[in-house]
Amino acid sequence: MEEINEDRKDHSKKPFDGGKKDNEEKESIVSTSDSDSGLFHKGEHKKQFAYEAHTACDKNGYILGCIVTPGNVHDSIAFDPLYDIVTDKFFEIKEIVADAAYKTPWICKRIIDDGRIPIMPYKRPMGNREFFRPHEYVYDEYYDCVICPNNEVLKYATTDRDGYKQFKSNTAKCVNCPDIKNCTNSKNHQKTVTKHIWSDYLDLAEDYRHTPKYKVIYEMRKETIERVFADAKEKHAMRYTTLTGLTQVSKWVKLKFACMNLKKFAIHLWKVNNSTSYISIINTILSVLSEVLSKNNPCSEIWNRGCLTVCPPPK
Numbered sequence: 001m002e003e004i005n006e007d008r009k010d011h012s013k014k015p016f017d018g019g020k021k022d023n024e025e026k027e028s029i030v031s032t033s034d035s036d037s038g039l040f041h042k043g044e045h046k047k048q049f050a051y052e053a054h055t056a057c058d059k060n061g062y063i064l065g066c067i068v069t070p071g072n073v074h075d076s077i078a079f080d081p082l083y084d085i086v087t088d089k090f091f092e093i094k095e096i097v098a099d100a101a102y103k104t105p106w107i108c109k110r111i112i113d114d115g116r117i118p119i120m121p122y123k124r125p126m127g128n129r130e131f132f133r134p135h136e137y138v139y140d141e142y143y144d145c146v147i148c149p150n151n152e153v154l155k156y157a158t159t160d161r162d163g164y165k166q167f168k169s170n171t172a173k174c175v176n177c178p179d180i181k182n183c184t185n186s187k188n189h190q191k192t193v194t195k196h197i198w199s200d201y202l203d204l205a206e207d208y209r210h211t212p213k214y215k216v217i218y219e220m221r222k223e224t225i226e227r228v229f230a231d232a233k234e235k236h237a238m239r240y241t242t243l244t245g246l247t248q249v250s251k252w253v254k255l256k257f258a259c260m261n262l263k264k265f266a267i268h269l270w271k272v273n274n275s276t277s278y279i280s281i282i283n284t285i286l287s288v289l290s291e292v293l294s295k296n297n298p299c300s301e302i303w304n305r306g307c308l309t310v311c312p313p314p315k
């Protein structure tokens with residue numbers, strides 16, 4: 001809120017009091033059999049009660065951390081606690097690879113301010129496809145305004161509580177504009193363009209996305225975090241859960257992930273030392289585990305989230 005108020009002050013606007021946005025209560029659909037789960041939107045039409053396992057793994061596919069949330073919690077909200085868990089343990093992490101759902105101004109700012117590199121894919125702009133694309137409204141940093149495709153100026157109006165600066169067009173000019181059908185549907189013929197106060201961090205993330213070194217790291221998602229979720233669902237029955245309640249499901253997921261890590265490590269040892277006996281492998285696993293718990297040195301990290309559907313699955 002401090003930075004938002006600073007921006008408002010710079011524009012001679014009254015700062016917010018720092019209180020909550022509003023006291024409106026949001027309505028949400030609650031499962032009658034498991035009230036901890038949340039309604040998960042799978043694609044455009046499919047909905048189901050589910051939990052999500054937000055998970056981080058290293059470049060070798062070892063799971064570094066996981067938090068389980070109801071299915072209606074957005075990925076960007078689950079990011080902070082997971083990021084804290086993983087970076088507290090593995091401070092040496094340099095790159096964070098995440099999917100498009102995590103590409104928000106706050107997440108990019110947090111990663112970059114911590115001296116790490118966010119590697120995230122292209123995020124398709126939302127909204128009506130018939131309209132001009134967001135990049136066609138150009139921000140003029142010097143005059144702090146936006147230029148529309150018809151070369152008209154959209155002046156700064158305000159900065160909202162979410163940190164979005166709003167730029168509004170002159171209705172007298174828009175009403176006669178030949179491109180209005182491709183610009184806005186608003187009844188008062190006014191176009192509003194928003195730009196987040198931390199949008200520079202998103203631009204930096206875009207630059208990293210085009211860097212060859214980071215492109216190679218991003219490509220590793222399919223053989224690391226995607227593989228973790230594929231194995232969890234196909235080999236370890238984590239597509240559905242028979243348990244109810246967030247605590248139970250969290251324990252169940254973490255236990256399975258711990259077993260997956262041990263299995264992976266045992267297979268690795270078995271391949272490296274073909275003649276090693278089971279007992280020496282178990283001893284090695286235990287000694288390495290104690291070392292891993294005290295310190296680890298992954299060089300990059302992959303993020304994703306999966307979905308666990310509450311049993312029985314809805315028809």
Ligand code: SF4
Binds near residue numbers: 148169178179
């Ligand atoms: S409707 Fe207004 S903001 Fe949109 S292109 Fe025309 S002049 Fe620009």
